[in-house]
Amino acid sequence: MATAFSATLPLHGSSSQENRLLLPSTRLPPPPPPSSFLGSTRSLPIRRLNHAHASRRSPVVAVQEIVKAKKPTNSLLITKEEGLVLYEDMILGRSFEDMCAQMYYRGKMFGFVHLYNGQEAVSTGFIKLLTQSDSVVSTYRDHVHALSKGVSARAVMSELFGKVTGCCRGQGGSMHMFSKEHNMLGGFAFIGEGIPVATGAAFTSKYKREVLKQDCDDVTVAFFGDGTCNNGQFYECLNMAALYKLPIIFVVENNLWAIGMSHLRSTSDPEIWKKGPAFGMPGVHVDGMDVLKVREVAKEAVARARRGEGPTLVECETYRFRGHSLADPDELRDAAEKAKYAARDPITALKKYLIENKLANEAELKSIEKKIDELVEEAVEFAEASPQPGRSQLLENVFADPKGFGIGPDGRYRCEDPKFTEGTAQV
């Protein structure tokens, strides 16, 4: 079973097949007749605009075409600054996860810890294009998504150690990284659970723009795996995101394995990108071990969402170098498969690209690596030194408003207001 994948899966191998796109050009619905009801889209002028333009304009362009188009003028996909930012982010992800493994085996971290080694290109490729107000929703494999989004290494490490200085004060843990400041909306243990939540965040962005008339073009990126793509909620959300034209990007981190269940054994049609057009959105397949390719696709998908053209489904072919979690002995995966993907390590690939294209030299990259090593060491020291949560924290934060009388106009609990009387009509 494990050895069969490289033979049967047509996605690997020739590069011409690697970045495929399917437009919903044959699947666009006819313009809505005045009396029919199409949910909220009826009142959207954007929908009519889309329909008028769709036939002559491709919303998402395959990466290869971009690369070809750029070749005559400038053969590089990134500038030096961008390259260093990407490199640093991926090195941070890798070092952090390696440190997590060390700390887990030393007993500082406990419970379920799922590491992201090998998949850094996907997180970096997408999240480094987002602003602070854009949202990211992830699964239990969320440490690196949180780091890429801007949550500090200290906060994430402390959270993993269960200390009060963690981003969720030790109450969430490895699988529940939340940060309101950075719009990291979790961290969900159930696969597929984050997808509707992400769709809701995208819904809010559109609602703010259209109903509250605010200037809002925030997008949401939902990360999830290949196993999730067989879950009902995924399809429910593909349907509604396309129906309401929500600014969301569904990113499938297809690492071919759901714990020990191979993607090919569990899926009738393993090509996940094809499921996008079935719901009326573009489906793109990209090499998830190459951060530059991911970034190019991400740019277009994010721009599409910001323009109000709706969702995109991006399938990133990637691989996790470690087991499903630190408790997984990882016996079912073939050594040859692991070796094949280890040779495509995204960090090594980017390093090679930067050096070959004279965007950076060894010394600069080494200094970044050293800086990140120090940062991660410091995060561990910080987490070690931080206190555990106090006993009283056990009962805190169950409710935003524990007394149930609501929060008054002055922002304090109504029941604490000395003028609080028995007739709530006055309060």
Add this chain to the structure above:
Amino acid sequence: MWGILGRRAVVNGGISASSLRSRVRSSSVSARSYAAAGSKEMTVRDALNSAIDEEMSADPKVFVMGEEVGQYQGAYKITKGLLEKYGPERVYDTPITEAGFTGIGVGAAYAGLKPVVEFMTFNFSMQAIDHIINSAAKSNYMSAGQINVPIVFRGPNGAAAGVGAQHSQCYAAWYASVPGLKVLAPYSAEDARGLLKAAIRDPDPVVFLENELLYGESFPISEEALDSSFCLPIGKAKIEREGKDVTITTFSKMVGFALKAAEKLAEEGISAEVINLRSIRPLDRATINASVRKTSRLVTVEEGFPQHGVCAEICASVVEESFSYLDAPVERIAGADVPMPYAANLERLALPQVEDIVRAAKRACFRSK
């Protein structure tokens, strides 16, 4: 407030039922429910509709989402007129995707909006229960207060008339066992208005359990309750009827049955105190216990399955806190421990009836075997 009054209604065997009724009416704050002749009446349906309408017009972040809430005017006509008034951007007819649209509502609440998610019945919420519990109820705790979820899940709960096993379950006990959720169960029109408005304004996830058979019932409603800033406190029970011999606690449709039972008991000289729980979580243990300390006897009534039900929790609470005040074993009346049958006579047997409550109260008063 709606707590216990200092004055006790004095009852002895000589006072007739009708004068007792009028004495209760004049003496208790809960007289609001038995308002003087000439005041307005309102159905629970209109009360809910007006509550949602007023909250939507007061706060543009409130929106309604659910199956058939828009063009169909609501499966039970609770959201009638809202689509015309607020437009399709604020009243969403969803596809039949409970998990999906509940999750979308939760995600929208994470990001700052205030969704009111309707389940056609709470039985369908089982397809979305992961989101109600894992992404809504637990989020404020998991994120250590960073992300609160100001969402309301509402819809009919419990048995209707002849709808069969899969449409008749009562979910009060399931949801009320989860920390992080607030669970409300209104009875009268005033309850419906006040509690729904409070729920929509509340910054936490609220499960609002209505009852299909109550939608068409009319209740008197006071001017105060019609005011657009009227809110009832979450977590406080209401004493619908003062009494001194036995405490009957219940919620939703069973409150009506309990009041009828109290009338029947009064004819036999037993003065029953009927408590309308209104809020299942947080449960108003203080009111219940104070009442039991006064009467020394407890009968709890609910429609749902008996094992691990709301009644079980109330009995445990009373036994833990007021054991030495009890003069009789606690009585528990719940639905039969079977999936709801379809045949009308069997359905009647599977649900508590007024006679069951009367019998239990008499047992508690040692008036019968």
